[in-house]
Amino acid sequence: MEFPELTKGVVRSNPIFVLLLGICPTLATSSSLRTAFAMGLAATFVLVCSNLVIALIRGVVPKGVRIPCFIVVIASFVTIADLFLKAYFPAVSAQIGIFIPLIVVNCIILGRAEAYASKNSVGNSLLDGIGMGIGFTLGLLLIAVVRELLGSGSLWGHKVLVGYRPMTVLIMAPGAFIVLGLMLGLFNWIGQLRKAR
Amino acid sequence: MDFERIFAIVIGNILVSNFILARFLGLCPFIGVSKKTSSAFGMGMAVTFVMTMASFISWLLYAYVLKANAPLLVWLAGVSGSEAMRQVAADGLETALRTVSFILVIASLVQLVEMFLRKSVPALYRALGIYLPLITTNCAVMGVALLNTTDAPEPLGLGEATLQGFCAGIGFTLAMLLMSGIRERLEPLDVPKPLEGVPIAFVCTGLMALAFLGFAGMA
Numbered sequence: 001m002e003f004p005e006l007t008k009g010v011v012r013s014n015p016i017f018v019l020l021l022g023i024c025p026t027l028a029t030s031s032s033l034r035t036a037f038a039m040g041l042a043a044t045f046v047l048v049c050s051n052l053v054i055a056l057i058r059g060v061v062p063k064g065v066r067i068p069c070f071i072v073v074i075a076s077f078v079t080i081a082d083l084f085l086k087a088y089f090p091a092v093s094a095q096i097g098i099f100i101p102l103i104v105v106n107c108i109i110l111g112r113a114e115a116y117a118s119k120n121s122v123g124n125s126l127l128d129g130i131g132m133g134i135g136f137t138l139g140l141l142l143i144a145v146v147r148e149l150l151g152s153g154s155l156w157g158h159k160v161l162v163g164y165r166p167m168t169v170l171i172m173a174p175g176a177f178i179v180l181g182l183m184l185g186l187f188n189w190i191g192q193l194r195k196a197r
Numbered sequence: 198m199d200f201e202r203i204f205a206i207v208i209g210n211i212l213v214s215n216f217i218l219a220r221f222l223g224l225c226p227f228i229g230v231s232k233k234t235s236s237a238f239g240m241g242m243a244v245t246f247v248m249t250m251a252s253f254i255s256w257l258l259y260a261y262v263l264k265a266n267a268p269l270l271v272w273l274a275g276v277s278g279s280e281a282m283r284q285v286a287a288d289g290l291e292t293a294l295r296t297v298s299f300i301l302v303i304a305s306l307v308q309l310v311e312m313f314l315r316k317s318v319p320a321l322y323r324a325l326g327i328y329l330p331l332i333t334t335n336c337a338v339m340g341v342a343l344l345n346t347t348d349a350p351e352p353l354g355l356g357e358a359t360l361q362g363f364c365a366g367i368g369f370t371l372a373m374l375l376m377s378g379i380r381e382r383l384e385p386l387d388v389p390k391p392l393e394g395v396p397i398a399f400v401c402t403g404l405m406a407l408a409f410l411g412f413a414g415m416a
Binding site: 020021023024025027028067068071072075076078079082083086097098101102104105106107110169172173174175176177178180181182184185186188189192 | 218219220221222223224225228292293294295296297299300301304333334335336338339340343344348389390391392393395396397398399400401402403404406407410
């Protein structure tokens with residue numbers, strides 16, 4: 001196991017801000033911290049488990065049918081996450097709605113399966129899954145903090161900004177696009193400043 | 198199907214709750230393939246085609262195999278005569294198998310469409326060629342299959358589901374075309390360096406979504 005495999009997904013190749021993967025669930029679930037956190041955890045669970053299983057079976061699966069095999073593995077873990085959330089957190093599950101079953105078509109997960117887990121050892125694939133999952137969750141939470149704080153004046157459902165008139169548009173669809181666009185710009189700007197130095 | 202329902206589905210899916218601008222479905226191809234109008238149109242047509250087909254097939258799968266008291270499950274329960282199978286028929290298989298079965302249907306459908314077009318409509322195949330395999334992981338296709346069946350606010354008929362798939366595809370194409378028009382005009386402009394490319398595209402999408410919010414009044 002190599003430790004850098006764990007950390008690379010968090011900053012250097014963050015799935016949301018650097019690789020631009022998994023944008024649909026990011027925008028759909030970042031209107032509040034609670035849904036963003038649940039989505040991040042569910043995706044991390046699926047990512048870690050599918051990376052693990054795919055790294056285990058990579059020697060047995062014929063090359064021609066590998067994508068359908070990966071999809072079935074991923075879909076099984078998505079179903080587990082879906083049923084778990086429905087059973088124990090029905091309110092959050094209802095809020096996230098179809099984006100839980102849609103984890104199956106999330107490009108991060110199939111992308112990591114194809115680009116990493118199908119070529120690397122079990123230990124490294126596990127670390128890669130954990131790192132990418134943490135990176136995805138942190139990215140989601142970052143967007144959700146901005147949107148929930150400015151869009152409804154609260155954090156994790158608790159009122160934080162008293163006497164503040166919320167910009168409701170930020171928790172609606174247009175705000176999601178604009179916040180993500182500006183944040184991508186901000187990270188590009190920081191990157192360019194660091195390169196100039 | 199009365200005219201009012203049809204009208205509601207058409208306007209609802211193309212304008213009011215546009216798949217890209219209001220539901221956040223299908224954003225990867227939207228950002229990835231909207232640099233040129235011609236490729237945006239090709240992608241839009243391919244997605245519309247697959248979404249219509251996927252709506253039709255996934256509805257049939259849901260109604261006859263997956264949902265509670267589906268004909269196939271009831272028949273199996275009758276044939277096997279076992280108590281366990283009767284329980285399965287009463288509960289349905291939708292929660293356990295919807296994700297796996299829908300993704301497999303979509304993946305094989307895309308493969309089938311690709312083979313069919315290559316053999317019989319080579320001109321269209323060449324035009325869509327590179328976009329076709331990408332559609333499997335387009336969440337708009339899986340999304341419309343779910344919204345037609347297990348996650349529908351009210352039960353839909355086969356015709357309504359197929360129409361919804363088609364109109365959602367048209368709404369997707371509309372947003373792609375608008376975006377490609379904007380991005381072609383953005384190219385020569387002097388955009389602040391950190392915002393060049395994808396970031397400014399997202400900001401423009403946000404402004405477009407704001408404009409589309411106005412259609413919500415029609416619902």
